[in-house]
Amino acid sequence: MSKSLKLYGGTLLGTAAVLTLAVNFADRNIATFPENPHRVSALATPAPEPAAAGVLVGAATAATADADARLGLGRAALPEEVAAWNMDVSPDGTGLPDGSGDVATGESVFEENCAVCHGSFAEGVDNWPKLAGGDGTLADDDPLKTVGSYWPHLSTVWDYVHRSMPFGNAQTLTPDDVYAITAYILYSNDLVDDEFVLSKDNFASFEMPNAGGFIVDDRAETEYPQWRTEPCMENCKESVEITMRATVLDVTPDHGGDDAAAAAEEAAAPAPEAAAEVAAAPEAAPAEAPQEAVEVAAAGEVDAALAAEGEKVFRKCKACHQVGDGATNRTGPLLNGIVGREIGAVDGFKYSSTLEGMSGVWDSDALHGFLANPRGYAKGTKMAFAGLKKPEDIDAVVEYLKTFP
Amino acid sequence: MTTDKTGPSASRRQFLTGAAAIGAGTVAATVARAAEPDPLITEVQSWASSFGDGVDATPYGLPIKFEDDVIRRNVEWLTADTISSINFTPIHALDGTITPAGCAFERHHSGAIELSKDDYRLMINGLVETPMVFTYADLERFPRENHVYFLECAANTGMEWAGAQLNGAQFTHGMIHNMEYSGIPVRTLLNEAGWSGEVEGKWLYVEGADASSNGRSIPLEKALDDCLVAIKANGEALRKEHGYPARLVVPGWEGNMWVKWIRRMEIMDGPVESREETSKYTDTLADGTSRKWTWVMDAKSVVTSPSPQAPITHGHGPVVITGMAWTGHGKITRVDVSKDGGKTWETARLAADSGDKALVRFYLDTEWNGEEWFLQSRAMDETGYVQPTKAQLREVRGLNSIYHNNCIQTWWVKPNGEAENVEVS
Incomplete structure (x- = not known):
């Protein structure tokens, strides 16, 4: 879901560009208390019983009553009540319940609860928030702010997922589920490996990439001094020229009905929404792997240990790609015999025009290029996968794929 | 008012199609002379002859039908759906300063919930002597104050950073409203739970009862200074969409902090650094670093x-x-x-x-x-x-x-x- 507004801005060229725009414990509430609490000084009894309320109200209605006087209203919260509502988790992990979760569990929990909006790889569907990617883009014209690229504290992820997600079904996940989802989101951002297990114990030691990327509001130093001046009233500038017009973009809704829909279409058009491509990819009918390709692939030797590593890496691919007996085209084409096969050649799979138009075969170089940066290697590909960052992961997954000639 | 179901009214269509008519015959500084008698004056009109509505025709009044284009509007492409979204106050059609609640903009993170006064609870916990629970009826017994404050979303005009984009004040500047609140000072409520008197380095974490559980950390100093738990706006109960039956008022600070359906306030040693104060409502600068805690809305x-x-x-x-x-x-x-x-x-x-x-x-x-x-x-x-x-x-x-x-x-x-x-x- 988008708790976020996606804020659009037009570029100076006049085209619309997307500026893409939480178990807890009573013990944390029983803090050591100063000997002379502030407002208690106004009263003889530190914790008035309801029975004393009448007396207290009388005192407070006196014209000179201490504004800080206690009225004796309300009641003490029970520990169970505080525990039920006080779920917030602080950056140092305070507030975390016992529990743990691993990446693989997280992947399945995520797929079941989160992927409908956030995509199987946390890449985001349509206008819903992207949770992965965007590394190093914060200073770009169009920064991609995700958990990995932007969020300064891991506690925020845990806290938010626990209290506010899934959208429309909030506060239904168990602590272990939340640990697992958090671990998977980290994995989706290439911040942990697939063996990673997140728990209350190792939580606080995890530092987010952009932890140091924030400064406290400095407007009082950087802005106010220069804008607290006597304003110009006459001859303030030489000339005035229009540099940009809103009607050029034409993204303004009228009554929020038909016109807005049209505007939305227009505004969304320039946005490279990979997720939409995934949605558009048809689940094609099963197809036989071409025989010739099988023969080519079978020619290579296979490193069994490396292939075993690759099987783990392939978990990232499994949501869309099948291998082995009975494999069929799914969101992505079946991958039996992919190594050495001609690019874009699986029968019955509707490729992007990009892959359709590419010549050559999926040899090691091509696979490395494509898997490292799918949309960079094959601009326009339907594959909404951010890519494998580590070359050794690509080596491994290619080796694994070789075992399916 | 019945909202417009028959299509855009002529007046609004006109300006959008570029046909804003300039009235003929009026000349500055002269008294215009009519060529023909005005039938609206010379002929007896129906409203001057027969009855209008009796009392009770509308037990709670809404604007007359002629004003049916003075409504909140949404920019659909801004958000993925309307549950977590925002709409805009028709400021172009309003005057004075008080925003009528019925057209004051809405921002929800999990939709506008129906929370009755009977089901409402407000908890105060954390660094207090006695964690407390108040009912709505309790809130009404505390001394309260009246203040008029604006509420502006931090993202108001946010679509205009890169250039002129939305063609209307409602859309460029409509994430704002201004109401008279009747509420209980947060200080009064915290006093009831007993707090240490220590302000420096202390924070008040506030959260709502809706499914988004929107939570924000506020320096305790600000909370004690002028924040209110409001139970009325413009003299009447808060509207559902504005946090009925109780919302936080954080004068002069960004709207996201004005937690609706407020259910809990916790005095803490530090900020929670919740989603809405880290991943959102932080301002990224050209070099990629981001400002946080940019709470005040400048002039x-x-x-x-x-x-x-x-x-x-x-x-x-x-x-x-x-x-x-x-x-x-x-x-x-x-x-x-x-x-x-x-x-x-x-x-x-x-x-x-x-x-x-x-x-x-x-x-x-x-x-x-x-x-x-x-x-x-x-x-x-x-x-x-x-x-x-x-x-x-x-x-x-x-x-x-x-x-x-x-x-x-x-x-x-x-x-x-x-x-x-x-x-x-």
């Missing part, structure tokens, strides 16, 4: 009429330029208006002295004779702060700040009376 103003949705349709001669100004730093002291894109300025008339952290209405009573205007307004507040240009803001922040865009707005009023959102050099 800002906008001309609401004429504006793209409120073109000049009455012909040449007297015209009222009007708009509104506000500052999170206290009071607005002056508003200047420019008709020539900022070359020259004249000081507008404030309809009343500015309240503290409240909207003020300004007017410039002037003449228009079909000349092209580049209308701007520029607010100044009691700290001496002058509302900046977009260029000034960009110079400091770049283009990706998203939030806190308080730049001077330009409306290009054309010879036919239409107005358009533009940027000028």
Whole structure:
């Protein structure tokens, strides 16, 4: 879901560009208390019983009553009540319940609860928030702010997922589920490996990439001094020229009905929404792997240990790609015999025009290029996968794929 | 009012299709003479002869049907759906300063929930002597105060950072409303739970009862200073969409902190760094670093009429330029208006002295004779702060700040009376 507004801005060229725009414990509430609490000084009894309320109200209605006087209203919260509502988790992990979760569990929990909006790889569907990617883009014209690229504290992820997600079904996940989802989101951002297990114990030691990327509001130093001046009233500038017009973009809704829909279409058009491509990819009918390709692939030797590593890496691919007996085209084409096969050649799979138009075969170089940066290697590909960052992961997954000639 | 189900009313269609008609025959500084007697005067009209509605026709009144285009509007492409979304106050069609609740903008993170007074609970916990629970009935027994405050979303005007984009004051500046709140000072409620008296380094974490559990950390000093738990707005119960039965009021600070359906306040040793105060509501600068804790809404103003949705349709001669100004730093002291894109300025008339952290209405009573205007307004507040240009803001922040865009707005009023959102050099 988008708790976020996606804020659009037009570029100076006049085209619309997307500026893409939480178990807890009573013990944390029983803090050591100063000997002379502030407002208690106004009263003889530190914790008035309801029975004393009448007396207290009388005192407070006196014209000179201490504004800080206690009225004796309300009641003490029970520990169970505080525990039920006080779920917030602080950056140092305070507030975390016992529990743990691993990446693989997280992947399945995520797929079941989160992927409908956030995509199987946390890449985001349509206008819903992207949770992965965007590394190093914060200073770009169009920064991609995700958990990995932007969020300064891991506690925020845990806290938010626990209290506010899934959208429309909030506060239904168990602590272990939340640990697992958090671990998977980290994995989706290439911040942990697939063996990673997140728990209350190792939580606080995890530092987010952009932890140091924030400064406290400095407007009082950087802005106010220069804008607290006597304003110009006459001859303030030489000339005035229009540099940009809103009607050029034409993204303004009228009554929020038909016109807005049209505007939305227009505004969304320039946005490279990979997720939409995934949605558009048809689940094609099963197809036989071409025989010739099988023969080519079978020619290579296979490193069994490396292939075993690759099987783990392939978990990232499994949501869309099948291998082995009975494999069929799914969101992505079946991958039996992919190594050495001609690019874009699986029968019955509707490729992007990009892959359709590419010549050559999926040899090691091509696979490395494509898997490292799918949309960079094959601009326009339907594959909404951010890519494998580590070359050794690509080596491994290619080796694994070789075992399916 | 019944909302418009039959299609856009003619008046709104007109300006959007570029057919804003200039009334004929009116000439400045002369008394117009009618060629024919006006039948609205010479003939007995139905309303002058037969009955109107009796009392009780509408037990709770809504605006008359002729005003059915004065409504909140959504920009659908901004968000993935309407459950977690925002709409905009029709500021172009309003006057004065108080925003009627029925058209005051909405921002929900998990939809507007129905929470009855009977089911309402407010918990105070954390660094207090006695964690407490209050019912709504309890809240009504605390001494309360009345204050008028503006609430502006930090993202108001956020779509305009990179350039003029949305063609209407409602859309560029409509994430704002201004209401009179009746509420209990947060200080009073915290006192009831017993707090240490230690303010420095302490925070108040506040959260709502809805499924988004929107939570924000507020320095305890601010919470004690002027924050309220409001139970009424504009004299009546809060509307569902504004947090019925109780919401937080954080005067002068960004709207996201005004937690609706407030269910819990916790005194803490540090900020929670929740989603809404880290991943959102932080302002990214050109070098990729981001400002956090940018709570205060700086001085800002906008001309609401004429504006793209409120073109000049009455012909040449007297015209009222009007708009509104506000500052999170206290009071607005002056508003200047420019008709020539900022070359020259004249000081507008404030309809009343500015309240503290409240909207003020300004007017410039002037003449228009079909000349092209580049209308701007520029607010100044009691700290001496002058509302900046977009260029000034960009110079400091770049283009990706998203939030806190308080730049001077330009409306290009054309010879036919239409107005358009533009940027000028």
